[in-house]
Amino acid sequence: GAVVSQHPSWVICKSGTSVKIECRSLDFQATTMFWYRQFPKQSLMLMATSNEGSKATYEQGVEKDKFLINHASLTLSTLTVTSAHPEDSSFYICSAREMGMNTEAFFGQGTRLTVV
Amino acid sequence: GEDVEQSLFLSVREGDSSVINCTYTDSSSTYLYWYKQEPGAGLQLLTYIFSNMDMKQDQRLTVLLNKKDKHLSLRIADTQTGDSAIYFCAEGSSGNTPLVFGKGTRLSVIA
Numbered sequence: 001g002a003v004v005s006q007h008p009s010w011v012i013c014k015s016g017t018s019v020k021i022e023c024r025s026l027d028f029q030a031t032t033m034f035w036y037r038q039f040p041k042q043s044l045m046l047m048a049t050s051n052e053g054s055k056a057t058y059e060q061g062v063e064k065d066k067f068l069i070n071h072a073s074l075t076l077s078t079l080t081v082t083s084a085h086p087e088d089s090s091f092y093i094c095s096a097r098e099m100g101m102n103t104e105a106f107f108g109q110g111t112r113l114t115v116v
Numbered sequence: 117g118e119d120v121e122q123s124l125f126l127s128v129r130e131g132d133s134s135v136i137n138c139t140y141t142d143s144s145s146t147y148l149y150w151y152k153q154e155p156g157a158g159l160q161l162l163t164y165i166f167s168n169m170d171m172k173q174d175q176r177l178t179v180l181l182n183k184k185d186k187h188l189s190l191r192i193a194d195t196q197t198g199d200s201a202i203y204f205c206a207e208g209s210s211g212n213t214p215l216v217f218g219k220g221t222r223l224s225v226i227a
Contacts, residue, residue: 006158031212032212034214041222042219042220043204043217043218043219043220044159044204044217046214049214091156093158093159095159095214095215097208097212104147104149104161104164104208105149105161105206105208105214105215106161107151107158107159107160107161108158109157109158110156110157110158112156
């Protein structure tokens with residue numbers, strides 16, 4: 001089946017620094033990718049929809065200047081957490097659906113971000 | 117907006133069947149999905165069902181869909197300890213829109 005690769009799996013960074021998370025669709029093209037955040041023992045919260053070649057669409061309450069999303073190609077979207085704070089510590093997951101297909105969403109392995 | 121509801125916890129004995137229920141509100145949903153999440157991992161697609169079907173079976177998994185009542189269930193036969201995880205129900209329509217997830221049901225299997 002289709003694979004979405006997310007990197008890194010985990011990262012620890014200092015407060016005030018920025019962290020970039022990559023999401024790649026390995027064997028299919030995705031014009032749209034989705035970024036989720038998951039707090040411990042909670043469901044996935046959609047942060048933004050990443051559109052190839054255009055600006056991301058952010059959900060209400062998500063700071064676009066804080067969480068920068070770039071979808072430069074049909075197989076790569078990146079999420080940069082800027083000026084990270086301890087409250088940004090969370091599990092971030094990306095997903096993608098194959099372009100033009102109404103099928104399942106494939107998920108990356110997730111990135112555990114810890115800001116110290 | 118769309119909403120997906122599911123019970124938060126389920127505890128079963130090893131070897132018994134587990135039934136996880138889900139309700140959704142979007143009548144235009146095309147596909148309904150079940151994902152499994154183990155601790156510290158991403159989501160793994162277990163199975164999905166097209167909205168014009170009412171049942172799908174895949175080895176130990178049986179999905180039942182009642183479109184009239186917008187009710188979806190996942191039955192796991194002969195539940196094993198390795199089935200302990202969080203199970204998310206999700207619904208989706210077009211390929212450019214995100215899936216809408218329930219809050220997840222934490223399945224605990226007691227040996």
